[in-house]
Structure formats: C-alpha cells, structure tokens
Amino acid sequence: MSKTNIQVSIIMATYNRAHFIAETLLSIQNQTFQEWECHIIDDGGTDNTAEVIQPILEKDTRFSFHKRPEQYQKGLPGCRNFGLDLAQGQYIIFFDDDDIVHPQNLECCVAEFSNPDIAFCRYQRAAFTGDFEYQFDYAKDYTKFAVYSKDVEKMLTYKLPFNSCAVMWRKSCFNQNRFVESLMFAEEWELYSRILSSGVQGVSINKTLFFGRKHYNSNxxxxxxxxxxxxxxxxxxxxxxxxxxxxxxxxxxxxxxxxxxxxxxxxxxxxxxxxxxxxxxxxxxxxxxxxxxxxxxxxxxxxxxxxxxxx
Structure with a gap:
C-alpha cells in the first residue's frame, strides 16, 4: 500500500508473545477498513516471535517489524513512543500483542473523525480468558456521546475508563504529548488524562470493538x-x-x-x-x-x- 493511502497507524509493542501474536495480527488483517499500517515493536524478547510472524510480514507489507532502538527506554512506553515516531497515518491506535480486534474497529472509529472537532474516538472493551469465541456483533447502529476536557475526572476515577487499546486518536494529539518512558504501569492513564485535560474533545461509542485477553503474565x-x-x-x-x-x-x-x-x-x-x-x-x-x-x-x-x- 502506498504511504499516501495510509489513514490509520497501529502501534503494537511485543515481548515474548509468540504464542498469541499471530492470532492478534490475523484479527487486524480481518479489518473491514483496509487503509492502515501496523508497526510491531519488539522490546528485546527472547522467544521466536520474529520467526512466527515472518510469513505474515512477507505476505502483507502493511505490517513492519522493528527492534526498539536504544534511545528509547525499555518497556511499553518506550516502544510506543518509537512507534509514534514511525507512524505515517493521521490517526493513531495502540493494540496489544495478545488481544483480539473486532473487524469493524477501524471502520467505526475513522467514520467518527468526519467531524473535524473530534480528537479521539473511545469505544467499549470486553475481556476474555482462554480461547476466544469469534461471535461478533456487526450492527452499524449504535449510540454515542460526547466527551469533553471536563470529563477528565470521570476518566481518572474509572467512571469513564480509557483503556490503552480502546481509543483511536488524531495524530496531532501526540505532537506535544508522549508516554513517560520511566512508567512501567498506568502509563496510558497518565498520558491520556494529560491529553484530555489539554482541552480536546472526542466521542465515545457504545459498541464493543476490542477484546482483551486476561492471563497471569499481563502487566x-x-x-x-x-x-x-x-x-x-x-x-x-x-x-x-x-x-x-x-x-x-x-x-x-x-x-x-x-x-x-x-x-x-x-x-x-x-x-x-x-x-x-x-x-x-x-x-x-x-x-x-x-x-x-x-x-x-x-x-x-x-x-x-x-x-x-x-x-
């Protein structure tokens, strides 16, 4: 795909998830919206992740695999900041390397950005354990509501949670805001509250578009x-x-x-x-x-x- 056709940049940090990542990448390939790129950032893993995903990289050039450079601190925030510097799309979304993405995820979010005042699109996330049951709701009708800077209190107190993988952002939101690389937990809570408090507004849609895998070794x-x-x-x-x-x-x-x-x-x-x-x-x-x-x-x-x- 030509770089000029890329609208969404997906940033995925990975670390020793060879047993999960292929299924996650397949769920990205199955998106109804196709104008995306996905930067997979390896954080110094020691398993065979690179070998597992090599066939996918060869067949689909929208995926790219990178080793985190030393100038970015080890950890999820450093990998994501590196991904932000690589991103070519006008919209940014972060996916984890062990979850499942609803096929309409990108399509629904990008549609909301037709309103130029919208800086982000938040959506619902569900959790699962074990094998994922592929039964998606493909309905295109859903309710939504506006989210304003004043709602930062709801976000911080988890009344309106902003999961790291359940928000698409305009790339401009990261012009002055990056992850704090010394944080090894709650880094998105801190960054997203900082962005929201800066005065931007967005929308929250009542549709589950992401499925997080719960397991013992997660952060x-x-x-x-x-x-x-x-x-x-x-x-x-x-x-x-x-x-x-x-x-x-x-x-x-x-x-x-x-x-x-x-x-x-x-x-x-x-x-x-x-x-x-x-x-x-x-x-x-x-x-x-x-x-x-x-x-x-x-x-x-x-x-x-x-x-x-x-x-």
Whole structure:
C-alpha cells in the first residue's frame, strides 16, 4: 500500500508473545477498513516471535517489524513512543500483542473523525480468558456521546475508563504529548488524562470493538499481585497527574479525595504526603486533608458495615 493511502497507524509493542501474536495480527488483517499500517515493536524478547510472524510480514507489507532502538527506554512506553515516531497515518491506535480486534474497529472509529472537532474516538472493551469465541456483533447502529476536557475526572476515577487499546486518536494529539518512558504501569492513564485535560474533545461509542485477553503474565496481573515495579509506577503516575491538574487549575475537591483515598494503599511509599507537596494548600487545608486521611480507614470500614446491614 502506498504511504499516501495510509489513514490509520497501529502501534503494537511485543515481548515474548509468540504464542498469541499471530492470532492478534490475523484479527487486524480481518479489518473491514483496509487503509492502515501496523508497526510491531519488539522490546528485546527472547522467544521466536520474529520467526512466527515472518510469513505474515512477507505476505502483507502493511505490517513492519522493528527492534526498539536504544534511545528509547525499555518497556511499553518506550516502544510506543518509537512507534509514534514511525507512524505515517493521521490517526493513531495502540493494540496489544495478545488481544483480539473486532473487524469493524477501524471502520467505526475513522467514520467518527468526519467531524473535524473530534480528537479521539473511545469505544467499549470486553475481556476474555482462554480461547476466544469469534461471535461478533456487526450492527452499524449504535449510540454515542460526547466527551469533553471536563470529563477528565470521570476518566481518572474509572467512571469513564480509557483503556490503552480502546481509543483511536488524531495524530496531532501526540505532537506535544508522549508516554513517560520511566512508567512501567498506568502509563496510558497518565498520558491520556494529560491529553484530555489539554482541552480536546472526542466521542465515545457504545459498541464493543476490542477484546482483551486476561492471563497471569499481563502487566495488570502483575500489578494485582503487588509487583513492586508496577505498584511504584502507579504511584509515580498519580503524582504526575496531580501535578498536571494542579498546573491547569483542574484539581477538584472530589478528585483530590479520590487520590487521597487511593494513597491508603501506598502508605509505605508516602504517596499521601507527596500528593500534598504538589499542591499550594493553605495551612487550614493541609490540616483538613491530614485529618481526613487519618480517619478515612475508620470511615470506610463503617460504610462497608452499613452496606452489609442494609442487605
């Protein structure tokens, strides 16, 4: 395909996923929208991924395979930043190397960009374990709603989650925004909130267009098991987010409370005190939040007990 025909650049980081990646690439080949390129970025894997995908690369030149250069830090963020520098399309989407993409994914998203005010298209994501059951909903009628910069609070509190592989972006969103390469978890949470807080608007469509594979060795699985590297990364992502929102005057009381409550799970990392250090709080405000933090565990316990009694 001529570079001039590329509309969507798919960026896929990979690391030792030879047993999953071929099925993922097939789901990309099966897209109803065909004007795409897919940059597969290897993060220094040691399995036979390159051998597994070689037949696909030879038959379909829209796929390209690259080793992450040393100037990009090892990890998912560095690979994705490299992919952004390679991208030729006007739209960007990140796919993981072990998931399944709905055949209409690119088609539905690109159609939404006919509105020039739309900077991103968010959609629904479902999770699966084991073998994937190929039963797709091909209906083209779906509801949707607008997403604005003010909705960054919903995004950060997971009321409107922005999964890393469930959003297509205009490439221009990354002109001034890149992944923080030192983050090994929650890197998309931090970056996407930064983009959304910059004033862009988008759309969210109520159609499931991506299917995430749940398995033991995923980054999310490691975070759930309190892997030190993943946990520390989440803490650092929180601090970056708090700093960005403070600079933009977008830190609300309810959002600060959300982060303060989150800090209860990061006591050994002193997250609460570091959050307060990012903010220009008066002495009275500091006392308020310190008292709230001290009594929050008791209050949460009482709320849980109350819910049990009501049931």
């Amino acid at each position: 999310t699985g490691e975070f759930s098991r309190r892997n030190e590297m993943r946990v520390v990364s989440k803490k650092e992502a929180v601090l970056l987010i708090v700093d960005n929102l403070h600079k933009r005057n977008m830190m609300t009381s309810s959002l600060l409370r959300f982060f303060v409550q989150m800090a209860l799970g990061y006591k050994k990392y002193h997250l609460f005190s570091e959050i307060l250090s990012k903010l220009d709080l008066s002495l009275g405000q500091q006392i308020y939040w310190r008292v709230l933090y001290a009594f929050l565990p008791l209050r949460l316990s009482l709320n849980r007990l109350k819910k049990k009694l009501i049931k």
